Amino acid sequence: MKFSANLGFLWNDRPLPDAIRAAEAAGFDAVECHWPYDIPADAVKAALSETGLPMLGLNTRRGDVSAGDNGLSAIPGREAGARAAIDEAINYAVAIGAANIHVMAGFAAGDEAFQTFIANLKYACDQAAPHGTTILIEPLNKYDAPGYFLTTTDQALAIIKAVGAPNLKLMFDCYHVQLMEGDLTHKIAALLPSIGHIQFASVPDRGAPDHGEINFDHVFEVIRQLDYDAPLGAEYKPGGNTDDTLGWLKHRSAAGL
Numbered sequence: 001m002k003f004s005a006n007l008g009f010l011w012n013d014r015p016l017p018d019a020i021r022a023a024e025a026a027g028f029d030a031v032e033c034h035w036p037y038d039i040p041a042d043a044v045k046a047a048l049s050e051t052g053l054p055m056l057g058l059n060t061r062r063g064d065v066s067a068g069d070n071g072l073s074a075i076p077g078r079e080a081g082a083r084a085a086i087d088e089a090i091n092y093a094v095a096i097g098a099a100n101i102h103v104m105a106g107f108a109a110g111d112e113a114f115q116t117f118i119a120n121l122k123y124a125c126d127q128a129a130p131h132g133t134t135i136l137i138e139p140l141n142k143y144d145a146p147g148y149f150l151t152t153t154d155q156a157l158a159i160i161k162a163v164g165a166p167n168l169k170l171m172f173d174c175y176h177v178q179l180m181e182g183d184l185t186h187k188i189a190a191l192l193p194s195i196g197h198i199q200f201a202s203v204p205d206r207g208a209p210d211h212g213e214i215n216f217d218h219v220f221e222v223i224r225q226l227d228y229d230a231p232l233g234a235e236y237k238p239g240g241n242t243d244d245t246l247g248w249l250k251h252r253s254a255a256g257l
């Protein structure tokens, strides 16, 4: 199996280009990030070329984080900010060769929010398509992001259907889906055609995938048997030195898994 280091959490104690180098040294096959915008795209691109790792994806900017924003695209009245964030993310992704952009919905509810999200996602998919870029939407759990618009895979599927764009996919984060729905392996199998990227972390503490209520040896084996061979995103909080949390990766690599 191949693994991608999510540098929003792993090695986030250093500048993004150095985190990319650390991920390569640790044996990851790819990297992904959250909000890279403070680092010039050229510096990120140079670290990617130097290491040979692809950057799988990045997120749209969240808005005014100090005021509590966590994305803008489902918030009625915030369309201009949402689309500016989408444009910025596409420009950055194209500059560094990132294949996916996670468009963040934000805190909202109801039909008006649904319609706003659909319209902004149509805009994002139209703008991204000429570059071959995929737009992702990700259900987040109600404990970490109470009030977030998108919380379940059923809701995500309804949104994907309503937008009707071939470059709109589901970010299936095992951590969030386990907390909201469970039944991970049936869900991954059933949703596979709609899945654009898979992420993971232990539940409930969002740590390395070697403890907690999910048996990742089993989940990864099911994913492998489904012939899904894209890198899986390690999006966990190391709670200290990332290099000290990589026993799960070394164990898999030693076992040829």
Ligand SMILES: O=C(O)[C@@H](O)C(=O)CO
Pocket (backbone or CB within 6 Å): 034, 059, 102, 138, 140, 173, 176, 199, 235
């Ligand atoms: O799961 C997450 O939190 C992330 O994948 C993300 O993109 C931002 O919240």
Ligand SMILES: [Mg+2]
Pocket (backbone or CB within 6 Å): 138, 173, 199, 235
């Ligand atoms: Mg995630």
